[in-house]
Amino acid sequence: MATRVVKSFGIGALVARAALAWIRSDPRAAQLERTNFHGRTVTLAGGPALAAGATVAAAAGAPSAAVAAAVLTAGTTSGAVGFYDDMVGNRPEQKSAKGFAGHLGALREGRVTSGMIKIAGLGAAGLAAAALLARDPGVRAHRGRRRGGAVRRTTDVLLGAGVIAGTANLVNLLDLRPGRALKAGTLIGTSLAVGRGAGVAAGTLGAGAALLPSDLGEEIMLGDSGANALGALLGVALAARTGPAGRAVALTVLAGLTAASEKVSFTKVIQDTPWLRELDALGRRPAE
Numbered sequence: 001m002a003t004r005v006v007k008s009f010g011i012g013a014l015v016a017r018a019a020l021a022w023i024r025s026d027p028r029a030a031q032l033e034r035t036n037f038h039g040r041t042v043t044l045a046g047g048p049a050l051a052a053g054a055t056v057a058a059a060a061g062a063p064s065a066a067v068a069a070a071v072l073t074a075g076t077t078s079g080a081v082g083f084y085d086d087m088v089g090n091r092p093e094q095k096s097a098k099g100f101a102g103h104l105g106a107l108r109e110g111r112v113t114s115g116m117i118k119i120a121g122l123g124a125a126g127l128a129a130a131a132l133l134a135r136d137p138g139v140r141a142h143r144g145r146r147r148g149g150a151v152r153r154t155t156d157v158l159l160g161a162g163v164i165a166g167t168a169n170l171v172n173l174l175d176l177r178p179g180r181a182l183k184a185g186t187l188i189g190t191s192l193a194v195g196r197g198a199g200v201a202a203g204t205l206g207a208g209a210a211l212l213p214s215d216l217g218e219e220i221m222l223g224d225s226g227a228n229a230l231g232a233l234l235g236v237a238l239a240a241r242t243g244p245a246g247r248a249v250a251l252t253v254l255a256g257l258t259a260a261s262e263k264v265s266f267t268k269v270i271q272d273t274p275w276l277r278e279l280d281a282l283g284r285r286p287a288e
Contacts, residue, residue, distance in 0.1 A: 008061030008199040012206025016053025020045055020211065020220070031087075037177070038287055040218050044086050046211055047225030051079025053207030058233050061199020066136035070129040070236050071200060077128075078168050078232035081121030082224035088114040089224075118224060122165045125232060130160030133240055138196055152244075159247035164235035166254035171231030172224055173261050178284050179216040181227045182208045185234060192237045201237040204230060216283045 023029060023045040032044040055075030062068035134157055167188070175181035185208050192201035208230060214220045222230070238250060270276045 004199045005202040008203035009206035012057030012203040013210035016207035016210045019052040020049035044223045046220030047223040050226035051229035054204040057203025058200045061203045070132040074129040074232040077125035079229035081118045082228035085114045085118040086223040126161035126165035130157045160239040162251040163239045167235030168228045168231035172227040175227040204233045
């Protein structure tokens with residue numbers, strides 16, 4: 001078990017760094033440059049690099065073929081739709097829609113925003129990944145000895161889908177300052193990197209650890225691609241080791257935090273809370 005965890009962590013780190021170097025060397029890499037909140041030029045290359053490294057390593061560390069398939073589905077899809085939003089969502093006609101309410105409002109007006117496509121993609125990825133998890137014997141064991149009917153099995157899948165998509169969205173909501181999303185992912189993933197299926201979380205954490213110095217140094221940014229993939233993979237790790245009750249609790253917390261984000265600025269809360277402010281700034285490049 002320990003060997004698989006270490007191996008997954010190492011694979012995540014190696015693949016993420018290799019992917020970052022490859023993407024940055026591409027002649028079209030200039031299209032990924034953005035200006036961050038400090039006015040510095042950073043690259044979105046960190047997003048697909050993290051998605052690639054974390055997905056490959058998490059799949060390698062999966063305890064079964066079913067979990068590996070769920071990892072590949074969640075990681076690649078969330079990274080892809082996030083990357084689409086990173087590239088298209090920066091256009092002037094897309095910027096007016098903010099948050100879920102904004103994207104839903106645009107849809108009512110007949111406009112399909114890149115953010116709405118991303119939301120739909122995350123939902124579909126979560127649903128498919130949760131359905132794949134339901135085939136894993138270890139996941140089915142969480143249902144207990146009683147054999148559930150179609151309604152119970154469907155509820156299990158829907159709860160799992162909510163956890164996967166909800167975690168992807170929550171991590172993305174936190175990705176407003178260098179290193180913040182990766183630190184949050186580390187806090188979530190550390191407890192998941194122990195026990196059955198620990199390799200999934202360990203591989204994800206390995207990719208994040210390899211890119212954290214570049215993120216804190218404001219050389220790269222994760223964007224929606226990296227943050228969504230990071231959250232989705234941690235969501236798979238969480239859903240794979242919890243039964244209906246655990247998934248319901250996790251989904252309730254995720255839904256509450258997501259609803260709160262529509263009314264309260266997480267950045268303001270962090271800045272107003274001393275220990276959170278210190279943790280958030282830890283290791284980050286000072287403002288000039």
